[in-house]
Amino acid sequence: xxxxxxxxxxxxxxxxxxxxxxxxxxxxxxxxxxxxxxxxxxxxxxxxxxxxxxxxxxxxxxxxxxxxxxxxxxxxxxxxxxxxxxxxxxxxxxxxxxxxxxxxxxxxxxxxxxxxxxxxxxxxxxxxxxxxxxxxxxxxxxxxxxxxxxxxxxxxxxxxxxxxxxxxxxxxxxxxxxxxxxxxxxxxxxxxxxxxxxxxxxxxxxxxxxxxxxxxxxxxxxxxxxxxxxxxxxxxxxxxxxxxxxxxxxxxx
Amino acid sequence: xxxxxxxxxxxxxxxxxxxxxxxxxxxxxxxxxxxxxxxxxxxxxxxxxxxxxxxxxxxxxxxxxxxxxxxxxxxxxxxxxxxxxxxxxxxxxxxxxxxxxxxxxxxxxxxxxxxxxxxxxxxxxxxxxxxxxxxxxxxxxxxxxxxxxxxxxxxxxxxxxxxxxxxxxxxxxxxxxxxxxxxxxxxxxxxxxxxxxxxxxxxxxxxxxxxxxxxxxxxxxxxxxxxxxxxxxxxxxxxxxxxxxxxxxxxxxxxxxxxx
Amino acid sequence: xxxxxxxxxxxxxxxxxxxxxxxxxxxxxxxxxxxxxxxxxxxxxxxxxxxxxxxxxxxxxxxxxxxxxxxxxxxxxxxxxxxxxxxxxxxxxxxxxxxxxxxxxxxxxxxxxxxxxxxxxxxxxxxxxxxxxxxxxxxxxxxxxxxxxxxxxxxxxxxxxxxxxxxxxxxxxxxxxxxxxxxxxxxxxxxxxxxxxxxxxxxxxxxxxxxxxxxxxxxxxxxxxxxxxxxxxxxxxxxxxxxxxxxxxxxxxxxxxxxxxxxxxxx
Ligand SMILES: Nc1ncnc2c1ncn2[C@@H]1O[C@H](COP(=O)(O)OP(=O)(O)OP(=O)(O)O)[C@@H](O)[C@H]1O
Ligand SMILES: [Mg+2]
Numbered sequence: 119x120x121x122x123x124x125x126x127x128x129x130x131x132x133x134x135x136x137x138x139x140x141x142x143x144x145x146x147x148x149x150x151x152x153x154x155x156x157x158x159x160x161x162x163x164x165x166x167x168x169x170x171x172x173x174x175x176x177x178x179x180x181x182x183x184x185x186x187x188x189x190x191x192x193x194x195x196x197x198x199x200x201x202x203x204x205x206x207x208x209x210x211x212x213x214x215x216x217x218x219x220x221x222x223x224x225x226x227x228x229x230x231x232x233x234x235x236x237x238x239x240x241x242x243x244x245x246x247x248x249x250x251x252x253x254x255x256x257x258x259x260x261x262x263x264x265x266x267x268x269x270x271x272x273x274x275x276x277x278x279x280x281x282x283x284x285x286x287x288x289x290x291x292x293x294x295x296x297x298x299x300x301x302x303x304x305x306x307x308x309x310x311x312x313x314x315x316x317x318x319x320x321x322x323x324x325x326x327x328x329x330x331x332x333x334x335x336x337x338x339x340x341x342x343x344x345x346x347x348x349x350x351x352x353x354x355x356x357x358x359x360x361x362x363x364x365x366x367x368x369x370x371x
Numbered sequence: 372x373x374x375x376x377x378x379x380x381x382x383x384x385x386x387x388x389x390x391x392x393x394x395x396x397x398x399x400x401x402x403x404x405x406x407x408x409x410x411x412x413x414x415x416x417x418x419x420x421x422x423x424x425x426x427x428x429x430x431x432x433x434x435x436x437x438x439x440x441x442x443x444x445x446x447x448x449x450x451x452x453x454x455x456x457x458x459x460x461x462x463x464x465x466x467x468x469x470x471x472x473x474x475x476x477x478x479x480x481x482x483x484x485x486x487x488x489x490x491x492x493x494x495x496x497x498x499x500x501x502x503x504x505x506x507x508x509x510x511x512x513x514x515x516x517x518x519x520x521x522x523x524x525x526x527x528x529x530x531x532x533x534x535x536x537x538x539x540x541x542x543x544x545x546x547x548x549x550x551x552x553x554x555x556x557x558x559x560x561x562x563x564x565x566x567x568x569x570x571x572x573x574x575x576x577x578x579x580x581x582x583x584x585x586x587x588x589x590x591x592x593x594x595x596x597x598x599x600x601x602x603x604x605x606x607x608x609x610x611x612x613x614x615x616x617x618x619x620x621x622x623x624x625x626x627x628x629x630x631x
Numbered sequence: 632x633x634x635x636x637x638x639x640x641x642x643x644x645x646x647x648x649x650x651x652x653x654x655x656x657x658x659x660x661x662x663x664x665x666x667x668x669x670x671x672x673x674x675x676x677x678x679x680x681x682x683x684x685x686x687x688x689x690x691x692x693x694x695x696x697x698x699x700x701x702x703x704x705x706x707x708x709x710x711x712x713x714x715x716x717x718x719x720x721x722x723x724x725x726x727x728x729x730x731x732x733x734x735x736x737x738x739x740x741x742x743x744x745x746x747x748x749x750x751x752x753x754x755x756x757x758x759x760x761x762x763x764x765x766x767x768x769x770x771x772x773x774x775x776x777x778x779x780x781x782x783x784x785x786x787x788x789x790x791x792x793x794x795x796x797x798x799x800x801x802x803x804x805x806x807x808x809x810x811x812x813x814x815x816x817x818x819x820x821x822x823x824x825x826x827x828x829x830x831x832x833x834x835x836x837x838x839x840x841x842x843x844x845x846x847x848x849x850x851x852x853x854x855x856x857x858x859x860x861x862x863x864x865x866x867x868x869x870x871x872x873x874x875x876x877x878x879x880x881x882x883x884x885x886x887x888x889x890x891x892x893x894x895x896x897x898x
Contacts, residue, residue, distance in 0.1 A: 124464065128471040135472055152491050213387045220562075220607025224570040225581070225600055228588035232596060233410030267730040274697055274717045275748035275796070285744070289735035304480070311482045312574045316585075323482075327575070330486030338490065342483045349478030366735045366776040 154336040163340035172325075176344055179310055179321040183348075186245030187306040191299050194250045198257025202291065203283055208262060215255065223248030223305050224312050231317070241313045248309045249302040256298035260291025292364055300356045307349060322348075412594035421598040429583070430602060437572065437579035440496050441564045444503025449560055451504075452511030453553070459512070460519025460549070461541060473512070481506035481567050485575055496578060499571050506567040507560045514556030518549040551622045558614040565607060580606075648711040650675045650800055650832035651696055656705035658691065665691055667857035669705075673849075675799075678826060678833045680847035682840055682890070684897070688858025689836040693802045696834065697723055710799060719749060722793035723802040726809070728785040732777045738764060738788045739773035745795035763791040768821065783814035794825065801831045805838060816874050819846060823872065840890045844883060845872060852890065854897050862893050 136156050142148050143155040154162075166172030201207045230244040264286055272282050314323025326341035361368050394414045400406075401413045412420075424430040459466035484502050492498035522545050530544040572581025580603055587595035649672035658666040666688045673679045681689050694700040695707055698716040707714040709721065722745075725731040732741050742760040751759060764773050767787040777785050786806060793801060803822070807815040823846055826833045837843050843850045847866050854861035868882055877883055 124467040127468045131468050132471045132475065209383075210386050210389055213383060214390045214393070217390055217604060217608070220611065221600065221604050222566040222569045222607075224566070224573050225584055225603065227573060228585040228596060229410070229600070231585075232588040232591075232593055233408070265730050267725055267727060268733065270699060270723075270725075271731055273699060274721070274723055275745055276717055276719065277748050281747075285747075286733070289733070292735070307480050308482050308570065311480060312570055315482075315485070315574045326483065326486045327489075330490045333490065335490065338486055342479060342487065345483040346476070346479035349480055350474070353478060364735070366737075366778065 151333055151335055154339055158336050159339040159343065162336040163343055166337070166340055172340065172344065175320060175322050175325050176348070179314065179323065180348060182242060182245060182314075182321065183303070183306045183310045186242055186249055186310065187299070187303050189242075189246035190249035190302050190306065191253050191295075193246065194253025194298065194302070195257050195295055197250075198254045198295075199261050199283060199287060199291070201254075202258040202261025203279075203287055205262070208258065215258075219251065219255065223251065223309050227309070227313055227316055236317050238319060241310075241317055241319060244313065245306055245309045249305040252301035252305055253295065253298040256294035257291055260294035261287045264290050293360075293367060296356065296360050296363060299359075300353075303352045303356065304349075307345075307352065311345065408593070409591045410588075410593055412597050416594040417597040417601065420592075420594040421601065424595070424598055424602075430599075433578075433580045433583045433599070434602075434606065436496065437565070437568050437581070440499040440503060440571075440579065441561070441568050443496070443500035444568070445507050445557075445561060445564050447500065448504030448507035449511045449557065452508040452560075453515050456512040456515030457519055457546070457549075457553075460516040461545065463520075466516060473509075477509045477513075482570060482574065485571055489575060494576055494578075499568060499576050499578070502571050503564045503567050507564050510563060511556055511560050514559065515549070515553050518552035518556060519545060521552060522548040551618070554618055554621065558611070558618065561610060561614065562607070565610065569603065648675070649673060649708070650677070650710055651834065652708040653695070654706050654708070656695065656702045656707065658688075658695065658700065659703045660691075664857040666695075666702075667859050669859055671851060671860055671863070673832055673834060675710075675832055676830055678823070678835065678846060678848045680843035680850045681834065681836045681853060682838070682843045682850060682894075683853030683858070683861075684855050684894075685838075687853045687855035689853060690804055691858065692853075693723060693804050693834065693836060696800070696802055697721055719796055720798055721800045721802065722796045722798035723804065724786070724789050724793050724806045726805040728782065728789050728806075728809075729777070731789055732785055732792075734777050737774045737776055738769060738780065738784075738791075741777070741788050742791045742795050745792045749796060759795065760791075763795050764788070766794065766825065767791045781814075783810050783818065786810065786818065790822065790825070794829065797829070799831055801826060801829075801833045803833065803835045805836055807842070808838060815842075820874065822846070823870075827870070840887065840894065841878070844868075844886050844890065845874075845877060850886075850890065852893055852897075861897055864889060 139153075139156050143150060143153050150158075163172070201211055226244045226248045230240050234240040234243075261283075268286055268290075272286055277285065310321065311323035313319070314321035315327045318324050322341050322345055326338050326345075329335070329337035329341060398414045401411065421430075455469075459469060481502055484505050485498075488498040488501045492501060526544055526548055527540065530540045535543065568579060569581035569584075572579040573585045576582065577586075580599055584596050584599045584603070587593070587599065652672040653669050656666055656669040657664065669692070681692060683689055691700065695702060696709065696714070698714045698718065698721075701714075709718070733744065736744065739757070739760040742763050743756045746756045746759055761770075761773055764770060764787075767790050769784060769787050769791065772780065772784065775784075777788070780788070790806070806822075807818050810818065819842060822833075835843070835846055837846075844864075844866055850864045850866060851860060852862040852864070853859065864886060866886060868877055868880060
């Protein structure tokens with residue numbers, strides 16, 4: 119019952135925040151050019167989704183993000199498995215990886231533009247390449263941190279290298295991989311939006327920056343709300359993936 | 372005498388030859404093939420450009436702009452997040468009440484705020500600091516909340532057994548116990564702040580290292596672009612290493628190893 | 632030297648080929664001599680126990696039998712053949728069951744791992760795994776993850792996984808060391824029965840002198856620094872043994888005395 123009360127309270131608090139937003143904007147305390155009323159924002163959002171091209175723009179942003187993410191995850195896991203399973207590869211490559219790690223993924227955009235120009239494929243490639251790091255490093259860790267006792271179990275059962283990678287390495291790395299894929303998806307969303315802003319390719323990123331440049335603040339807010347929804351959907355998706363793929367970590371007596 | 376005694380740093384030394392060798396191969400291959408590209412530069416040209424940037428003070432100026440925005444942003448957003456986070460950690464009721472609002476606003480990617488802050492503040496250090504503040508607020512809030520929640524319940528019980536008043540329970544037991552994890556949160560937040568700063572500069576804001584990178588790229592001076600990139604990698608590495616060392620210095624004796 | 636005969640009928644002739652034979656083994660690890668001049672042999676179907684102070688090389692001895700380690704000098708023979716590496720004929724139950732099970736596989740999945748390694752057809756695996764779990768008293772627990780099981784249950788899963796290999800040599804490294812007294816006694820009786828039924832040769836390492844006498848046909852007492860054989864005790868207690876009766880027999884008490892005296896002197 120206390121639980122229920124708290125939940126109701128948390129909904130109430132959100133409503134109060136929305137109400138405050140409505141109050142300060144409707145009374146003209148904040149100029150509508152900086153902050154439209156929530157009502158106007160949601161009406162604009164609804165109209166944009168049903169009649170305008172907001173839905174199509176969201177789809178194109180999400181498509182880029184998801185494609186980039188899948189490429190990054192695939193590449194990161196394969197490469198990470200190879201490096202993680204071989205202590206020699208780990209030894210020789212770790213300083214190089216350590217040097218590249220601190221570079222923000224968005225810095226790849228200028229490099230990509232300078233190298234390849236403004237192609238749509240270039241943007242996708244940069245999203246994938248920039249988002250590979252958050253998957254690669256945890257995957258390496260996951261494949262290299264197999265319990266030594268389990269290595270011995272594998273040896274006494276004479277399990278071959280491929281079966282070892284699949285039956286021991288992959289499940290051992292899976293929690294790390296999922297955590298990495300979560301960060302990677304966030305990185306993908308960020309690089310996608312920034313990439314769209316810079317290259318003016320169709321999507322929510324270019325839409326909101328155009329809206330800001332032409333002072334269409336309701337469109338801007340609608341775009342931000344949509345990006346928030348995409349972010350929340352990402353979190354939910356990864357949560358499901360985690361429960362579905364690593365049942366042994368969530369199952370407890 | 373035995374191989375296991377050798378310092379790990381020393382043992383990793385040969386592997387540092389790999390990035391050096393890669394640079395050497397790039398240099399050699401580019402010289403041999405005589406390739407000319409708007410997107411590539413020979414490592415020697417990049418080194419020369421870097422020296423030039425140090426010489427004319429541009430690198431200092433750009434770094435100061437970025438670091439300035441990071442400092443303001445972290446100071447504002449980090450402090451707010453810290454205060455609210457600690458409060459939420461101390462009062463689970465407050466945390467539960469705020470949960471829905473937090474869950475609704477937090478998923479907004481910080482870069483989505485760039486156009487909004489442009490609209491409000493125009494371009495410059497203020498809008499960048501505001502975006503950084505937004506980006507830093509959330510991790511600081513959640514991590515410092517978790518830090519306080521993660522304090523050993525036994526410690527709280529001890530303080531209650533001692534009959535400490537609530538205020539002293541917080542200042543003498545809960546906060547000191549949460550301090551290392553709060554510091555770790557600050558480290559993470561600073562890393563995020565640097566990324567967000569550079570990203571904002573690349574996307575829209577004509578100041579700082581990020582702008583230097585993209586404008587060099589667009590004006591077909593790849594050697595300058597790579598010089599700034601290199602400097603940025605060094606800066607990020609220095610920041611993290613410095614903060615880890617500081618963590619060790621501050622908490623090493625009493626709390627043990629710093630989380631990497 | 633038909634090995635099948637030795638497995639099911641440990642006749643005098645088959646005993647000429649010991650299941651495990653160490654010949655003047657010396658092993659150096661990290662520049663230190665860990666085991667020196669170690670010679671002994673275990674007959675097929677025998678239940679041999681190994682006791683000795685901590686760090687005397689008991690685990691090392693088992694690892695030499697598995698082939699995970701190779702001796703610096705001397706030769707190890709298994710079932711008459713030179714040991715070159717791990718073999719499906721040899722199974723080992725590790726002491727730290729918490730680390731030896733795959734946390735991402737259920738009890739049945741962990742047992743099935745051995746079946747997969749043996750190339751058992753996919754369709755048979757589930758039934759075989761269930762039967763093996765049944766054998767170690769885990770019927771109905773097949774879909775639990777290790778984290779959902781008690782220590783005794785986890786150790787039973789490990790034993791079932793080893794039995795799945797149908798090993799001719801079963802090695803056990805202080806398998807019950809971390810269990811409570813009651814579980815320990817129950818598992819002692821079960822393992823004695825399972826080993827007897829399978830006809831396998833057992834080499835059982837323990838810290839517990841009573842356990843060694845209770846389970847073993849012979850007890851090897853090791854000495855530390857470097858590890859070598861100090862004494863061999865024949866246990867002439869009748870089988871089947873039982874927790875109360877056997878432990879009260881005068882012969883049991885006498886052997887206990889001998890072993891305790893020995894341990895006191897060598898420490
Ligand atoms: N990889 C290694 N490198 C160097 N020395 C080792 C190594 N493994 C074991 N040793 C040494 O070998 C000796 C025997 O170790 P072992 O683990 O076989 O002892 P144990 O009899 O099983 O001890 P316990 O009863 O504590 O399990 C110990 O002194 C140990 O320090
Ligand atoms: Mg041992």
